[in-house]
Amino acid sequence: MHVDDLLAAAPAPIEIPAERVRAVLDPAAVLVVLDDDPTGTQSVAGLPVLTRWEREDLDWALAQHAPAVYVLTNTRSLDEGAAEARNREVVAVALDAADAAGRRVTFVSRSDSTLRGHFPLETDVLTAAIVERGHAAPHLTVLVPAFPDAGRITVDGVHHWVVDGEATPVGETPFAQDATFGFRASDLRDWVEEKTGGRIVRDAVHALSLGTIRRGPDAVAEELRALAAGTVVAVDVVDEHDMRSVAIALHELDREGLGALLRVGPPYPRAHIGQDLPAVVGPDGLELANERGGLVVVGSHVPLTTAQLAALREDRPATATIELDVRSLIDERREAHLDEQARAVADAIERGTVIVHTSRELVTGRDGEESLDIARRVSSGIVELVARVLELAPPRFVIAKGGITSSDVASEALRIRRARVVGPMLPGIVSLWQPEAGPAIGIPYVVFAGNVGDTDSLAAVVQTLADDEQHHQD
Numbered sequence: 001m002h003v004d005d006l007l008a009a010a011p012a013p014i015e016i017p018a019e020r021v022r023a024v025l026d027p028a029a030v031l032v033v034l035d036d037d038p039t040g041t042q043s044v045a046g047l048p049v050l051t052r053w054e055r056e057d058l059d060w061a062l063a064q065h066a067p068a069v070y071v072l073t074n075t076r077s078l079d080e081g082a083a084e085a086r087n088r089e090v091v092a093v094a095l096d097a098a099d100a101a102g103r104r105v106t107f108v109s110r111s112d113s114t115l116r117g118h119f120p121l122e123t124d125v126l127t128a129a130i131v132e133r134g135h136a137a138p139h140l141t142v143l144v145p146a147f148p149d150a151g152r153i154t155v156d157g158v159h160h161w162v163v164d165g166e167a168t169p170v171g172e173t174p175f176a177q178d179a180t181f182g183f184r185a186s187d188l189r190d191w192v193e194e195k196t197g198g199r200i201v202r203d204a205v206h207a208l209s210l211g212t213i214r215r216g217p218d219a220v221a222e223e224l225r226a227l228a229a230g231t232v233v234a235v236d237v238v239d240e241h242d243m244r245s246v247a248i249a250l251h252e253l254d255r256e257g258l259g260a261l262l263r264v265g266p267p268y269p270r271a272h273i274g275q276d277l278p279a280v281v282g283p284d285g286l287e288l289a290n291e292r293g294g295l296v297v298v299g300s301h302v303p304l305t306t307a308q309l310a311a312l313r314e315d316r317p318a319t320a321t322i323e324l325d326v327r328s329l330i331d332e333r334r335e336a337h338l339d340e341q342a343r344a345v346a347d348a349i350e351r352g353t354v355i356v357h358t359s360r361e362l363v364t365g366r367d368g369e370e371s372l373d374i375a376r377r378v379s380s381g382i383v384e385l386v387a388r389v390l391e392l393a394p395p396r397f398v399i400a401k402g403g404i405t406s407s408d409v410a411s412e413a414l415r416i417r418r419a420r421v422v423g424p425m426l427p428g429i430v431s432l433w434q435p436e437a438g439p440a441i442g443i444p445y446v447v448f449a450g451n452v453g454d455t456d457s458l459a460a461v462v463q464t465l466a467d468d469e470q471h472h473q474d
Contacts, residue, residue, distance in 0.1 A: 006155055046420070046421065054093070077403075111145075112403075139259055205234055208234065224249060318352070322355070339388075346388075390414065399448055401458065
């Protein structure tokens with residue numbers, strides 16, 4: 001269905017400036033965003049991000065006096081037991097740090113805009129952990145998976161992926177076939193019932209429609225205020241103003257003692273803290289310490305990434321390309337293969353930007369757990385390669401394509417413990433980090449999700465980062 005037909009019966013959009021949200025913020029409040037892969041920062045700017053969550057890390061982040069702090073849990077790459085433990089750890093440390101800093105925490109479970117991830121596990125665990133620490137349970141669990149910048153919108157409770165004006169229910173897209181987190185439903189009410197195994201039935205999920213949202217925050221607050229404690233709310237969103245309408249209402253309810261636990265896609269935290277749409281980072285906003293070429297690491301296997309990789313190679317035909325063979329990374333050939341390819345990358349990067357990608361064959365296991373294990377082994381191979389390259393020939397910049405890939409490259413290969421989100425490299429969808437400590441200082445790091453952008457997006461980001469290098473080569 002064309003998106004215009006989908007929205008034909010929707011109320012007219014409203015306009016709510018970001019400053020209106022900022023005006024209702026509690027200065028003592030802070031969002032602690034548990035990001036299940038690092039791509040959640042792609043919609044924000046100027047915020048601290050952590051890949052570790054020791055007390056000193058949270059203390060540092062809260063001392064930045066930002067309205068939100070991102071904690072990269074990377075739980076989408078973990079099994080359920082490890083994901084539960086990690087969520088509990090972050091809640092405990094964050095609450096202790098917030099108490100010491102005189103701040104009040106609202107927890108945000110940030111996950112995938114195409115509905116992949118540990119739901120309802122993470123919202124269940126966060127609620128339990130909050131209560132166990134002596135705090136009141138969130139009154140509502142609010143689902144806002146929409147990501148309009150990337151073509152993900154929710155209308156009449158149904159979540160869609162919009163490409164070239166055509167809206168496809170997300171349950172009919174390749175993302176729904178995910179080996180670990182696959183699903184069938186596109187209507188969020190049905191999706192909640194499906195993912196909870198019927199524990200929460202469709203009719204118990206409240207659909208917050210555009211009809212209410214576009215009447216303004218007061219209408220939203222009135223509708224949500226009437227809901228029973230523990231209700232799951234599925235939120236319609238088509239644009240930024242829809243999210244701001246909901247944000248203002250949730251701040252009002254929070255002041256009344258009716259807090260919410262948020263399960264959201266990338267842009268909602270931006271709306272919730274009243275941040276304006278960040279300006280795209282250009283060459284003038286980069287701090288580049290090295291004159292070598294950059295390193296582009298591609299681990300994602302979704303079809304869009306494969307198309308973007310092909311477009312990048314077509315756009316820059318002289319750029320060296322090094323392939324990591326997936327099957328070699330998961331058998332006895334691993335060490336020799338990594339040694340050979342790391343040396344090849346280090347040699348090529350002296351002459352210009354290098355593309356490193358895994359072979360495009362998708363190797364899966366017999367079940368979701370085994371598929372996750374294979375993904376982790378492949379990702380650890382990429383990490384080892386990048387770490388070796390960092391020692392042999394530190395690159396001008398690093399771009400990591402794919403959620404698990406970008407998380408592991410950041411925290412393990414580049415050892416970025418604390419960073420600042422500079423802003424997006426493309427409007428709302430690709431995040432640039434500036435490392436604040438460790439061996440990657442002076443190496444801009446770009447987090448690029450596997451499922452965002454158009455065919456030419458990866459080439460566009462590389463062009464911005466490699467601009468001076470390209471001019472030098474010319």
